Amino acid sequence: MIVVILKSPAIEGSDPDWKAIAIDDRKKNFPKGGSYVSNFFSGDIRFVIGEHCGTLKPGGSYGDEMPKKRDNFNMTPVVVQFLHEGKWIIANESALRFLPQVRFLVFAFVDPASGRPRTMSFRDLKPLK
Numbered sequence: 001m002i003v004v005i006l007k008s009p010a011i012e013g014s015d016p017d018w019k020a021i022a023i024d025d026r027k028k029n030f031p032k033g034g035s036y037v038s039n040f041f042s043g044d045i046r047f048v049i050g051e052h053c054g055t056l057k058p059g060g061s062y063g064d065e066m067p068k069k070r071d072n073f074n075m076t077p078v079v080v081q082f083l084h085e086g087k088w089i090i091a092n093e094s095a096l097r098f099l100p101q102v103r104f105l106v107f108a109f110v111d112p113a114s115g116r117p118r119t120m121s122f123r124d125l126k127p128l129k
Helices: none
Strands: 002-007 018-023 035-039 045-049 052-056 061-064 075-084 087-097 103-110 117-124
Touching: 002 103, 018 035, 035 045, 035 052, 045 087, 045 103, 052 061, 075 103, 075 117, 087 117
Parallel strands: 035 103
Antiparallel strands: 002 018, 035 061, 045 052, 045 075, 075 087, 103 117
16 A cells, blocks of 8 residues: 655645545556556646556546566656646656566646646555565
8 A cells, every 4th residue: 555645735824735645556556567647636637658548537546567668778658748728738758667676656746836737756666576
């Protein structure tokens, strides 16, 4: 189980709210060498991770196995786009190195400091059984 604690923006004159989200990291949801995408944005996002692609509603998540289409360095393209005012905006276009012992969490959210859509990826390096 992975627990993510999010701070929502404070409404003027009040304290910010905190929200805990649990991610079921069992192999069927978040397999070895795979990725898990969570949408913490208020609108839809879409993503491409190797041959895996999808669209997530706000609060949605998606886990999948390690991409089969990787280059000689085990790298595969990763693209995340946000739907804003009817247009898809690229928030991240990069490549990640997928190996059997590494899993990736990819979060889409609004940066509280800038107010802009952003993504972050985290590597899970714990030994997998």
